[in-house]
Amino acid sequence: MRKLHHKLVLFIILLSAIILNSIPVLAWTPDEELTASSAILMDTMRGQILFEKDADKVLSPSIMCKLMTALITMDKTQLNSKVTISKNAAGINGASLNLTVGNLYTVEDLLYGIMLSPGNDAAIALAEYVGDGDVNKFVGYMNETAKKLMLNDTYFVNPTGLYDEKQFTSVRDIAKLIKSAIANPVFNSVFSSRGIAWINGKDSSVLTNQNKLFWSYNGVDGGKIGTNPKLGVISVTTATRDGRRLVAVVFDKDEESTLSQTTQLFDYGFTNYYNGILVSKDTPLRTIAVQNVDVNLISKIDVYYTYPVGQSYIKDISFTKNEKLEFPIKTDTVAGVLKYILEDGTEIDVDLYSDKEIVPEQDYKTKIKTILDENRDLVLIVTILIVIEFILLFYNIIKLIIKMAKKMGHPSK
The missing domain is CATH 2.60.410 (Peptidoglycan synthesis regulatory factor (PBP3), Domain 2)
Structure with missing residues (x-):
């Protein structure tokens, strides 16, 4: 009896396991556990939102300014163009690249400077170059592009992201910008860089991407991080697995928390969502x-x-x-x-x-018309020949009539 009881219990356990395994379950949902002030997870293929938390919350656009500055510069200049560093650019608050006034730097080098470091000095230098010396003109380009991309919660006042109460953005708009920008091969290449050799006059160093997820999360292929001791930390990161590329934008109080929650979002997205054929x-x-x-x-x-x-x-x-x-x-x-x-x-x-070319059935008259239309040159030649034949026939008939008339007018003696 006990053996039968044990077998019954075992059968119930196995049956329960089978039933539970057959039911699709989302392993983890971040709604309650995510402490970030604002966050979003987007699939870059169609821009589908896989998760969001206060994604439209107004934020300081420091990191957004750099991303937009880079994108506009790529659209309007050549990478090998030379930029002369002004006193205004070298001395801007938050300068991180120690650019030398009067020195020439390529557009490409300054773009990497913006993406891999805070790069306020590089941002001003590029804004002056693209705006023909007028930073406000460049800011106009930034706002025009934001409007075209339907970044409805974004407005720019400067290209550096230095605090100004008039400018703002949201994590949703940042994700939308990244989705659009990575379609640009140049932007995608710079955004995906882990680091480059940085030559500044006689000095050289290695400029490394400050987004540490490049070295700690499998599949990360793009990123930038922005830090403000008073406002918090915002990270923008893309990761690809099995042909799927996701972008996560997270804003929180410190770097450790921001990057940790970014990995949580990626785990959630890659585990619980698939890309498949709709049609x-x-x-x-x-x-x-x-x-x-x-x-x-x-x-x-x-x-x-x-x-x-x-x-x-x-x-x-x-x-x-x-x-x-x-x-x-x-x-x-x-x-x-x-x-x-x-x-x-x-x-x-x-x-x-x-699925195939379809031509309707034609009646007798239509078929003849179609044949004539398709063979116009041949029809023209045949028509000309027929006319010539009629002319020759008519000529010969006239000639014959004249000959007979002459005979009748001169009967034989």
Whole structure:
């Protein structure tokens, strides 16, 4: 009896384990444990937000100013251009690179100076160079770019990030900027740098990225950190695993806490979310009727999205047909759009195309017209030859009539 009881207990335990293992569970949610004042975790593929905490909270934009300064400089200059250091740049509060007044530095070196160190002096030097000596002109570029990128909680007053009550940003806007900026290969390369050899006149040293997660978290491939003893510490970090790149922006009271919570967010994102195919290319997704002819619609590419483990994450699907579609239907003409709305509100539009070129059946007259249209040169030549033949025939008939008339007018004796 006891053996039967033990077997029953064992069976129940095994059955429970199987059932529990079959239920998808998010291993850890940071909502209660994250102590950061403001934080966000974003998937860089589509900008899907995997976690946020007070992501729109107003922050001092010190680190945002440097990131934006770097991005604008890359868009408007050449990396090998030479920048002359002004007294204003060398003497700015928070100068960290010991730039020498009157010396020439490449744009590329100054960009690394901005990304790897506080670099207020490099920021002013580049702002003066790009703004033709006018820092305010450069700040105008910063605000124009923020508007284009829809950074609605960001406003700039200077390129250094030195405190000014009029300028502000948020961790959400910083993440949005990074998502856009890493599409620029030059920005991505500088942002991903762990360090470079820094040559300053006769002196040389190693300039190292201050974001320590480069050396402590597997997969980190981009980052910068900003520290203000009075306001706190903000870190911007990207990490890639299995082809997925996430960006985490965390603001907290000190460096240790900020970086620790950044790793927590990455662990959460990589463990509990996947990237998968939403739509497979060349797979019929819709069939529409065009003039009583069925047309199969496909996507020409694989479309990916990010979703929680064990969930489809699709909230709604709708389809809009191209009402102007008419024969002949080409395979490069958008025949309709399939819209997916995810649970987090992300909208993904998938352009659909006919899986083959479709030409309607033609009646007898249409076929003849088509043949004539497709062989216009040959038709023209044949027509000319026929006209010539008619002319020659007409000429010969006239000639014959004249000859006969002459015979009738002069009968034989």
